Amino acid sequence: MANHEPSKIGLGIRRGLRLRCPECRQGRLFGRFLKIAEPCESCGADNTRYPSDDAPPYLTIVIVGHVIVPLGVLSYETWVPSMWLNLGIWTLLASLMTLAMMPYVKGAVVGFAWATGVTRETARQ
Ligand SMILES: [Zn+2]
Numbered sequence: 001m002a003n004h005e006p007s008k009i010g011l012g013i014r015r016g017l018r019l020r021c022p023e024c025r026q027g028r029l030f031g032r033f034l035k036i037a038e039p040c041e042s043c044g045a046d047n048t049r050y051p052s053d054d055a056p057p058y059l060t061i062v063i064v065g066h067v068i069v070p071l072g073v074l075s076y077e078t079w080v081p082s083m084w085l086n087l088g089i090w091t092l093l094a095s096l097m098t099l100a101m102m103p104y105v106k107g108a109v110v111g112f113a114w115a116t117g118v119t120r121e122t123a124r125q
Contacts, residue, residue: 012112
């Protein structure tokens with residue numbers, strides 16, 4: 001197992017959570033929603049070489065599910081709206097929360113890949 005500096009991993013994740021380039025911290029990580037800017041507007045780094053693939057949606061679903069499902073069950077047990085109203089409200093909130101969180105989670109995954117040195121080329125080996 002490779003020896004990685006924990007501080008560099010934290011640094012990469014923090015920069016990604018701030019939607020900043022993990023290399024320089026100055027440039028924006030995304031050019032558009034979930035589309036990584038190529039190259040970085042500040043340092044010219046190619047951040048598209050860091051794979052994120054299915055990790056951001058997976059992690060976002062895990063986080064959103066752990067927030068929305070208990071709140072949905074709690075509201076259904078205490079507020080007692082109709083099942084369909086409850087389902088509609090929490091499905092809408094889950095969708096909005098997912099869209100809002102996805103760039104930050106993807107940024108964190110790219111920052112983690114930057115810190116650990118995982119690129120699309122090394123991930124295939
Ligand atoms: Zn940069």
